[in-house]
Amino acid sequence: MSEITTIRPHNPASAFDIPRPPGLTWYVQSQQPVGYEVSLTRGLLNPVNPVLARAVGADGRIGVRALIVVDQAVEELYGPGLHSYFDAWKVDAVWKVMPGDEETKNLEQVVEVTRAMTEMGILRRTERVVVVGGGVLMDVVGMAASLYRRGAPYVRVPTTLVGQVDAGVGVKTGVNHGTHKNRLGTYFAPESTLIDPEFLRTVDDRHIANGLAEIIKMALIKDAALFRILEENVELITSQTLADCGSAAGEIVSRAIAGMLDELEPNLWEGVLERSVDYGHTFSPSLELLADPPLLHGEAVAVDMAVCLALAVGRGHLAEAEAHRALNLIAGCGLPLTHPVFTPRLLEVGLADAVKHRDGQQRLPLTDGIGSCVFVNDVTPSELARALAFVQAHADGPAR
Ligand SMILES: NC(=O)c1ccc[n+]([C@@H]2O[C@H](COP(=O)([O-])OP(=O)(O)OC[C@H]3O[C@@H](n4cnc5c(N)ncnc54)[C@H](O)[C@@H]3O)[C@@H](O)[C@H]2O)c1
Ligand SMILES: [Zn+2]
Structure with a gap:
């Protein structure tokens, strides 16, 4: 086995001139491109609109599975529409209905989502989690997706105005912890965010x-x-x-x-403060x-x-x-x-x-x-x- 002896400076920008400790230092540097689409579309739940189906890999012929995590209030209002849409596109939708209020934005809810993923036996790359709800559920499910097997693909369908112009379009996820808002969280981009203003009709x-x-x-x-x-x-x-x-x-x-x-x-990772x-x-x-x-x-x-x-x-x-x-x-x-x-x-x-x-x-x-x-x-x-x-x-x- 050949020995790698190329040592790159570990912290070239260090203000302190501390002598390098004896031994070898490897400096690993890597970059991961991030890309996701944010689409503003009308009639997302109209069965002739292919946008949501495509986002979960469905073509209407071969059945695909997806975990649909939906806000309780949204399920009551749009549940039938969601069900018929997925049926039309042969999406075998596994449902998980969750509360979408600030008091429930905690780590337990994140674990609850990962539990649903395990129970479904979701495939690691080809089966998606789709989150349909307000900013709270965007944050909770995004965090669960980022943690599950260190990252599982997910699609966001924000249904509140905050969700559509803010929480649904960036890459931040998180939950409240202790007495702090959003104290635990990750940066994890969805594959896509699909915004349909029609959902706003029922927002108070x-x-x-x-x-x-x-x-x-x-x-x-x-x-x-x-x-x-x-x-x-x-x-x-x-x-x-x-x-x-x-x-x-x-x-x-x-x-x-x-x-x-x-x-x-x-500045997706907020390197610049x-x-x-x-x-x-x-x-x-x-x-x-x-x-x-x-x-x-x-x-x-x-x-x-x-x-x-x-x-x-x-x-x-x-x-x-x-x-x-x-x-x-x-x-x-x-x-x-x-x-x-x-x-x-x-x-x-x-x-x-x-x-x-x-x-x-x-x-x-x-x-x-x-x-x-x-x-x-x-x-x-x-x-x-x-x-x-x-x-x-x-x-x-x-x-x-
Ligand atoms: N990650 C980010 O970058 C980011 C950015 C901004 C806000 N946020 C987070 O977003 C949260 C706020 O989001 P929010 O204001 O959407 O709150 P929310 O998710 O609690 O939704 C508000 C209420 O509206 C209901 N609801 C959702 N869609 C509905 C619809 N179409 N019709 C009727 N009722 C509906 C929900 O059940 C809930 O009761 C906060 O926790 C905030 O920290 C995150
Ligand atoms: Zn804000």
């Missing part, structure tokens, strides 16, 4: 607003045109108009998805943890974005009039701007926690004018207090 107003928060985020940090479309159509955005996917609604959803993918693609998509996600985790009754994720993001708009005004990154426009849009979508537990002290605690998450720096994304983003690292407690006061004055003041 509060959950539509929840998803709009993430869309407003995209508008504020990178898409001024999307901001204008939202502003002009704010009163028309409902579960029905989104499901009908007319010109404005279609543009809103597709621009939000495109913007999200554009931001995620060069300055992420503009973290806008509105600095103080919100602390608020989500403390609010009682609980806030939905997008509601906490909205309150966070309001403070960030005011911070940007304070730093000269945003004209005051622009901030009022953005605050009006957030409120116009039925989202909160303030919350009783959102105090200057909580903002400080939230920022300190974000600093840990962002490896020692604030890396706080702010709007640099509507539609563009700047990162700051030196926000002070007094700025935070002034920003809160600005938002409160807007909320208490006359309509602008």
Whole structure:
């Protein structure tokens, strides 16, 4: 056996000049390309639409098996449609119905999915798991797929607005653990994500607003045109108009998805911690943890974005009039701007926690004018207090 003696430097970028220990060091480097499709399609459950069938490898002639993990609420509403679709395409669907609420987003649910995979005896590469549901189920099933035999193919069919513009389109999976949101998780791309706005028809107003928060985020940090479309159509955005996917609604959803993918693609594993998509996600985790009754994720993001708009005004990154426009849009979508537990002290605690998450720096994304983003690292407690006061004055003041 020949001895390999080529030793590549183990850590060439090391700041410390520590002598290499005696012996041999092998440095292994590998790259894995990641590719997946995100498709916006109408009539996903119409038996003449082949998109979902293709995603599970069915051609309508030879039977194939798939594990369909479906959100309980979605099963009640769309179960018959899903069943007839799979029957039409000769998909031998093994069903697993699961709850899709935040309280059930835990490791036990992940294990439950892997148990269903074992019981089915799912083939490792050719049989897929299909997850149909909201953001919670996307995260739970994605994590199960990433762990099962260290990675099994899966397909996402998101059925909420958050799922369709955010949780369903990236590569992050995860569950809540201890008192922390999304503390355990993985990066694991689906084979494809299939988005049909028709599912939004049955989503309630509060959950539509929840998803709009993430869309407003995209508008504020990178898409001024999307901001204008939202502003002009704010009163028309409902579960029905989104499901009908007319010109404005279609543009809103597709621009939000495109913007999200554009931001995620060069940084799928979050090697770069300055992420503009973290806008509105600095103080919100602390608020989500403390609010009682609980806030939905997008509601906490909205309150966070309001403070960030005011911070940007304070730093000269945003004209005051622009901030009022953005605050009006957030409120116009039925989202909160303030919350009783959102105090200057909580903002400080939230920022300190974000600093840990962002490896020692604030890396706080702010709007640099509507539609563009700047990162700051030196926000002070007094700025935070002034920003809160600005938002409160807007909320208490006359309509602008
Ligand atoms: N992985 C990511 O990148 C990422 C991004 C954003 C959000 N998330 C996660 O997503 C979760 C929030 O997602 P969500 O807002 O979709 O919540 P959710 O999954 O809890 O769904 C909300 C509610 O809607 C129901 N539902 C689902 N589809 C429906 C439909 N078509 N009609 C009627 N009811 C329906 C569900 O049963 C649930 O009760 C959070 O846990 C968040 O952390 C993850
Ligand atoms: Zn979010």
